[in-house]
Structures are given as C-alpha cells and as structure tokens.
Amino acid sequence: MTRAENMSKGYQGGMRLAEVYIPIQTYGETFDLKNALMYGTIFPELYRPYRPVHRNPQ
Amino acid sequence: MHDYRSMVELLKEIQALEFGVYELALFLDTHPGDRRALEDHNRLVSRLNQLRKAFEDRYGPLRLDSESPYPYRYINDPWPWEIQY
Amino acid sequence: MWFYEKKLQYPANVRRCDLAMAKFLFAQYGGPDSELSAAVRYLTQRYTMPIPQAKALLTDIGTEEMAHWEIIGTLIYKLTEDATPEQLREAGLGDHFAQHDKALYPHDAAGVPWTAAYIQATGDPITDLHENLAAEQKARTTYEHLISLTDDDGVIATLSFLREREVVHFQRFGEALMQVQEHYQHKHIFC
Ligand SMILES: [Fe+2]
Numbered sequence: 001m002t003r004a005e006n007m008s009k010g011y012q013g014g015m016r017l018a019e020v021y022i023p024i025q026t027y028g029e030t031f032d033l034k035n036a037l038m039y040g041t042i043f044p045e046l047y048r049p050y051r052p053v054h055r056n057p058q
Numbered sequence: 059m060h061d062y063r064s065m066v067e068l069l070k071e072i073q074a075l076e077f078g079v080y081e082l083a084l085f086l087d088t089h090p091g092d093r094r095a096l097e098d099h100n101r102l103v104s105r106l107n108q109l110r111k112a113f114e115d116r117y118g119p120l121r122l123d124s125e126s127p128y129p130y131r132y133i134n135d136p137w138p139w140e141i142q143y
Numbered sequence: 144m145w146f147y148e149k150k151l152q153y154p155a156n157v158r159r160c161d162l163a164m165a166k167f168l169f170a171q172y173g174g175p176d177s178e179l180s181a182a183v184r185y186l187t188q189r190y191t192m193p194i195p196q197a198k199a200l201l202t203d204i205g206t207e208e209m210a211h212w213e214i215i216g217t218l219i220y221k222l223t224e225d226a227t228p229e230q231l232r233e234a235g236l237g238d239h240f241a242q243h244d245k246a247l248y249p250h251d252a253a254g255v256p257w258t259a260a261y262i263q264a265t266g267d268p269i270t271d272l273h274e275n276l277a278a279e280q281k282a283r284t285t286y287e288h289l290i291s292l293t294d295d296d297g298v299i300a301t302l303s304f305l306r307e308r309e310v311v312h313f314q315r316f317g318e319a320l321m322q323v324q325e326h327y328q329h330k331h332i333f334c
Pocket of ligand 1: 181279282312
C-alpha cells in the first residue's frame, strides 16, 4: 500500500486514527508470591506504586 | 491462641498462592497461547490444591463443596472479615 | 455459577477504630467508581462480548471485583466495630446509624445509595471496553485520594493493593480491546 493509500484509509505509522492502542504484555520475570500479594501484582513491569505527594510532613 | 496464629499464617500462604494463580489466569485470558505462563499457572494450581487441602483438614472447609466432619464445620467462626491477619 | 470461598483475597487489617476513614471508604463500597459498580458492570457486559478472550476476562475481573468489594466491606466493618452511636454521630455517620446501624449498606461517602445508573452496558463491545478502561482509572484515582486521607498503615497497605489491581486490570482490558478491534477488522475485510 502506498503512503497515500494508507492515509486515505485512515492509517498513520501503521496505526489507525481514532483507535486506541496498548502494547500487549509479554511474559517475563515474576515477583515471588509473598511480595506479589503485598505489591498487588506478580508482574514487575506493571508495578506502579503510588507515593502520596500532599500529605502534611510530620 | 497458638492455633489461631498458625491458622492465620496458613491462610496467608494460601492467599499468596491463590493470588499468583488469579493473576496468571487473567494474563492467560488475553494470552491463551502463552505456554510458559500456562505451565507456571498449572504448577501453582497444584500447589494451591495441596495447601488448601492441608488447611481444610485442620481448620475446616473453605468452600461448601469441600467435605466436612460432623457437625458441619463450614459455618464456624471466624468468617473472613473477623480475622486479625 | 459461583462458589463462595471463605477467605479474603488480601489480609486486610486496621490498626485502630477510625470512623472518619470508614465514612470515606464508602466511596469504594457503594459509590460511582466503587468495587460494587465494577463487579456489576463487567458481569453485565460480558454477555455481549464477541470473542472468548473478552468473555473470560470480564467474567474473571468481575469476579475479582466482588472479592475487592468484600475487602472494602471488611475494612469498614473493622474500623467501626467498636464505635458507639455517639462516636458515629461525631464522625458524621449519625445519618448512617439512624437508617442502618452498623450494617454495610451500599452508599457512597456522602450517604447516596448505590444505583445501576453508575454503570453502562451499551451492547457495543468497543464502547463497553472503553468504559472499563476509564472505570479502572477512576477507581485508581479514588484509591489515591483515600490513601492520602489516612495514616493507618494497615489501611494504606490494603488500599495500595487494591489500587495496583486497577493498573493490572487496565492493562488486561486494553489487551482485550486490541483483540476485539482486530476481530472486527478481519470481519470487515472478509465480508
Ligand atoms: Fe478493577
């Protein structure tokens, strides 16, 4: 498909406009089970801990 | 009291194992062709079944389709929201 | 069908009686972005999903949300267990006590009862999966607000667990959305 044809079908850079893309996770290393339960996930790459910013310093 | 603590410790081990199983199951829902994830899932499932059996033999059924000694032990306290973990 | 398992998904502890925090936690018990909304939303939408991956995922995440609903109920139960009516009144839970005593009635942090109007099921799988991505973000944000409102490390640990689950669910719904979009693309090419 030429660039013009792609554009005409609503594609840009291999992706379709007005559509959501999310990378599909690939299976890799996992946390040990005790930590996984504590963290809320078994996958290090999905672990996004939250640090509260506006708590009063004690 | 000593028995209560060891019951809670065993329960936490089950929670950790079952969490691993559940997390891998969600992964497999969208990756049914991932052989390594499936093998890990199946391995955790068989460990979980053993541990659950060990817990139920000592402390009573976790599910109503588990066998119970007389009198029916599933109903016994503590219920999950009453436990100090 | 479902079987109940007589255990929590996460060992939820509280350090002390904190009635103000119990009141705030009702946000996730019976509020718009609560665990109850999540469970009913996913378990309702699953019937009209077009591919097996999405049917399975909505069933399993919906079921996990019920386990989360139970965890929030447990936190509220433990935080209010030893309270007197007078203390409940002082903490702003007097209205709750008048109507429900210490029962875990599903309403939000301000006492507004849960309603199915909090959720949608449009029958369009792409639209519904977008709703779910947004729902996971809204729940994650609510957990961040709740974490900022307490210094009880038992409550913080439990809320952090629940918050992280929303991140994982977001990833899974995103994957399901990709697969559903692809499913429709192929369908359109061949018909
Ligand atoms: Fe969720």
